[in-house]
Amino acid sequence: MISADIKRLITRQATPYNAEPPAPELTSQWLTPTRSLYVRSHGKIPRIDEKSFRLNISGLVERPVTFSLPELQERFPATSTLATMVCAGNRRNEFALGGRKAPGVPWDVGAIGTCDWQGVSLAQVLKHCGVQAGTKHIWFEGLDAVEGHGDPFPFGASIPLEKAMQEQPGEETLLAWGMNGDPLLPEHGFPLRNVVPGYIGARSVKWLAKIVVSDKPSPNFFVQDVYKVVYDDKPESTANATPIMEFILNSAITEIRRFDNNLRIRGFALAQGSLGNAIERVEISTDRGKNWLPARIITAPGKNTWSLWSATIPAEGVKTVTVRAFDRAGNSQPESQKFNIKGYQLNSWHTLPVAGAGQGA
């Protein structure tokens, strides 16, 4: 059963439920309304009784603890973080344009959104538990049950300790119960999830019930086998690949509208999720990359949050529009990109045809 407001999304996969908003809806405002945020699930969406819910923290800690939600809310000061959430598979369906379809949820450009998350600081919770020497990774585990790979098991993730201990505004990982000022919807992890600014969505675990402090990355299937960039299906290639952590520099066109003799073009750009990074500039091309024009960045840059941009150009003769972005860390998007068999981190220039331009226009 999907929440009423969420049903408006475009379903990309019915079971498990995966859905994204229509692209123009994505960038009609800077902050993504809850009804417009993509839903990524790996199993059935669990319905959890808040009263019986517990978060357990164990592993290399001085004091293992179990918190009910009110206990967590009482014990630590509430905080609020703006962060872009993006699936590592966003834009996956474009791999098919290169002649090879990637398996997995066939995302268009909409598996991304920017929300205001409410919760407590993971770093402060970990300090409370007393992280032991030798700790290198923090594991997260949900209350969902993923099927199709043997016995059902929960989705899981882990992040390096160094990231988990960040406390700067905009860089801090949250244990979050709220989204845009409301409790989380079931589709977004009610009653609790973690939110890791700057990291791919898969590192933010919904229906979060277990945190393990460890000297190793999580052994969870989704860390060890799934969210990795690999170029062949040899088991050792996957075993040797590093799990994806930071999201990649990206940009996409969400809307091309004709007005009088002009085209109005809108979209988003997201800097690589590195500490202190931000979008530097966005450019568009109408000749598939021979010449570039600056787009207008219409929102002030933030940490680990997208920038919206727009451009207005004469429509005459324009059959396609291409976008590319640059970030302050010196990254730029490639013209094209080698196929990876799981279809992750597609960030080559994004090109859309202009509707009605016609073959001979």
Added chain:
Amino acid sequence: MISADIKRLITRQATPYNAEPPAPELTSQWLTPTRSLYVRSHGKIPRIDEKSFRLNISGLVERPVTFSLPELQERFPATSTLATMVCAGNRRNEFALGGRKAPGVPWDVGAIGTCDWQGVSLAQVLKHCGVQAGTKHIWFEGLDAVEGHGDPFPFGASIPLEKAMQEQPGEETLLAWGMNGDPLLPEHGFPLRNVVPGYIGARSVKWLAKIVVSDKPSPNFFVQDVYKVVYDDKPESTANATPIMEFILNSAITEIRRFDNNLRIRGFALAQGSLGNAIERVEISTDRGKNWLPARIITAPGKNTWSLWSATIPAEGVKTVTVRAFDRAGNSQPESQKFNIKGYQLNSWHTLPVAGAGQGA
């Protein structure tokens, strides 16, 4: 008739309708949900038929124009701006603590909020109309009817041309039809209002129907007589005072909660609305300003948007908590402040008693 969601607010004045959220609700998230934004009106809230609505632009322009809402949306590219809206009279009721009550809406700390506004760039609209040489001010006029000062007349404002022509993200004035991704509510100016980042709320006119390009400031009563800082009621004092434009550096405590033997303190801080300014630091005191401790700024700084902060301190013996903020432009809040007869721009240190601390604690 007040919209259902808005009725939750605390009414500060029934006619005209003025209301603010409970203070803790204000800072439970960075972006203010529409249901939690204060409502400031000077007359009855008009209900406007979107179909017959027109925006007229006249005065010192090459091309006077009249736009329906769809025409405005078609003609100019849509944009989105995060901006804090704050009433110049916010915290007015604190003047009474100094022994002298200021007339006007008795605001506590809640006549402030930060929203994501959707609309078009005023600068681009003005360029389209062709601003003539000699222009110095842009006037705005609403469709409300303010009573009690002779014949009913619309609320109005004006801003300097230089401000109106700003086009940088976060500094740009919008003609806005949307708020947090939804159409404006009637209480917030449906179908159109302007939003001036960095300026007091009174310069952002709701139910906006008329823009006049001029060599003079607007003659509207609310520009010439009302939103000014004056220290006596002589007509020449008011006539000689400059209308308030930028909002002032400010901070306030929104919540003090006891937990175990600690106090959890939360609040907001807002830098003066100067170009490129932002909050630099926030400090709290438990001895009314003899000693200060740094508060933790929990949200990344933005342009013309507030910062949220929090602090946790031992509760023992603490009877009051005081906050003060500093901004990058070098402003700091004063310990105390001279009374001004209209009760504007109160920004002295904000002190709250700790509930249950008792006289002898």
